[in-house]
Amino acid sequence: MIHCTDLSILINNKQLLSTESLTFEGGMIHIIQGENGCGKSSLFRSMIGWMPFSSGHCQILGTWIYQPQQFHLFAPKVADNFVNIELAHQMLISLKAESILSQSVKSLSGGERQKVALIRTLCEEADVYLLDEPTSYMDESSRLLAYYLMKEHLLDRGKTVLMINHEVITQPFDSGRLYLFKDSKLNVVHTW
C-alpha cells in the first residue's frame, strides 16, 4: 500500500501535482493516465525518492520495484539482465519471446527491449511495483499477454501495482482503479 499526504510537485515553477491525500491500496492495479508532460512519471520518481517532492510526503509500505519509462538494459546479453534465469525464461515463454534470451541486447527491437525490462522487473520480489509505460512499444497481442503475466505474477499474489498507461485496459485485471491526471490533480475516474 502507498499513502501520500499533502503532495506537491513543482518543476521549473510549474505545478505538476497538488493533492491532499492519496491512497493506493494493495492487491489491485492502479492505472494512471494523463496527457504527456502532466507529471505522471515525476509522481513515480518522487514516490520512490528519486526526485524530491516540493512538499508533503509519501509512504510506501513494504519493499518496492520501479521500472522507469526510459530504462537501461544491461549488456551485452539479454540473460545478463536476470538473476533468476529459469523464471525469466518461463515468463519469456508466456510472452512468446523465449528466443530473445540468448540474444544480444543491442539487437533487440523497442518492443523486445520492453519485454526484457518488464520481465526483469517482474522477476524481482517486492510488495509494490511501479511501472511507467511498461508496454507502450509492444504490439497489441504482446501487450495483452504482458497484462496477463502481470496479473498472474503480481496481482494474484496480492501485490500492489501502479502503472502509467495510455491504454484503457481493465479486462485482464479482476480489480483496479483508473486515475486521470489532469490540472495538477489525480482523480479516480473508474473503479472495478
Added chain:
Amino acid sequence: MKEIFDIILTSLQVSLSSTMIAAVFAVPFGLYLGLSTKKTALRLRPVFSSLAGLPPVLAGITVFLLLSNAGPLGSLRLLYSKPAIVTAQVLIVFPLIVASVYPLVLPIKAVFLETCFGLNIPKKKQIRYLFSELRYGLLAAVLLGFGRAMAEVGAVMMVGGNIRYKTRVMTTAIVLETNQGNYSTALTLGIALLLISFSINWLVHGLFKEVSHDPLY
C-alpha cells in the same frame, strides 16, 4: 639488429608500464567524473579535457625538475632512467584517459542510474554493470593512451636522456639516427613504430565493429 630489438623492447616496456599505471587510476577517476553531479567534478571535466592536450615537454620539464639533483626527488637518482620515462608518460597519458573515459558515461548516466535505483541494485553491482557496459570504450581509451605513450618524443628525451641500451626508445632513436644520417635504421624503426601503431588501431577498430549490431552500419 639486436640494438633495434632492444629499442623496440624498451619502448614497449616503458609505454605498457606507464599506460597500465595511468589506466589503473584514470579509468575509475574518469568514471567518477562522468557519474558525479558534484560541482567539483563538473568543473574538473573541462580541466581534464584541456590537460589531454598537455604539451609533452611540459610534463617532461616537470618530471625533470622533480628528479634532477637539485629537485625534491633528486636523492632517488631516477633521472635518465626508465622509471623517469614512465613517470613522464603517466603524466601525459593520465589526463588523456580521464578525458576519454568520462564522456562515455554521460549518454547513459541518467537512464542507467534511474534503472539501477528502481531495481535497488547495490553500488558494487552497478559498477560491475558499468564496466561491462563500457568495456569497449574503456579499452579504446586505454589503447589511445598506449598509442600516445608510444609516440612520445620530447618528454622522453628530456627525462630519459636517450641513453643507448638503457633509455633509448623508438621515437628518440629515430630522431638520433636521422640526425646522424642513418636513414635506413631510422626508417626501419619508423616502420616498426608504424606497424605497432596500426596494430593498435586495427585492434580498436575490430572491437568497435563487434559492438555494432545495427544492420545499417
